[in-house]
Amino acid sequence: MATPVIAANAYAQLARIGDPASGGLAKTIGDAPDGATGPSFGDVLKNALVSVEEAGRKSDAQSQGLAAGKASLIDVATAISETETAVQALVAVRDRVITAYQQILQMPI
């Protein structure tokens, strides 16, 4: 019967993931694993958040300019629309990740 061995290996791996000494869960999600090329998901998410924040700031500045009578309506409308798109994209990715995570949580062990 190989089942106990497989179970023991799975537990050992889980313990490694949860072990703070080896970086823990944050390491597996937040940073690129050793030897991996390209940005990690955490980096991608961070960059997306920064760009959304930047777009939000830009549209805020434009709205204030409009209120002060300095910015043009066209610039404000396009800036806000760009922010809206960025937020929608980020929310869609977040929802997708949460769905994937929930599917992992519901996986029978």
Add this chain to the structure above:
Amino acid sequence: MDFSKSMAIAASGLHAQVGRMRVISENIANSDSTAQTPGGDPYRRRIPTFVAQLDRSLDAQVVALGPIRTDPTEFPVKHEPGHPAADAAGNVKLSNVNALVEMTDLRDAQRSYEANLNVIGATRRMIARTLDILRG
């Protein structure tokens, strides 16, 4: 991203058409403006021009309002000796603005503006449909 580029290009079209509207409204508002001095020239019709410009940050050709030219056509003359702007013969030069032409230009500007708005709308719909792939 190309989506935001096409939106910015369409926005440049909106800006240009707004500038054109400003010139047209100047023409319509000044269609009755005459000279301040006797025998002088009245308001001369202004014509907006458009130029294609390379936007370096977008790496694309955007449109901008070029130099505003004046219409060289003759001023219509009306005989009205009592008018303050009348010359020695009693003739008053009137502005060379034709209300019908201005109204046609106005409609043209309006349609061009709507065309650019449609580009923005179509781009937004494309973005939304693309995001729908993610939502599944």
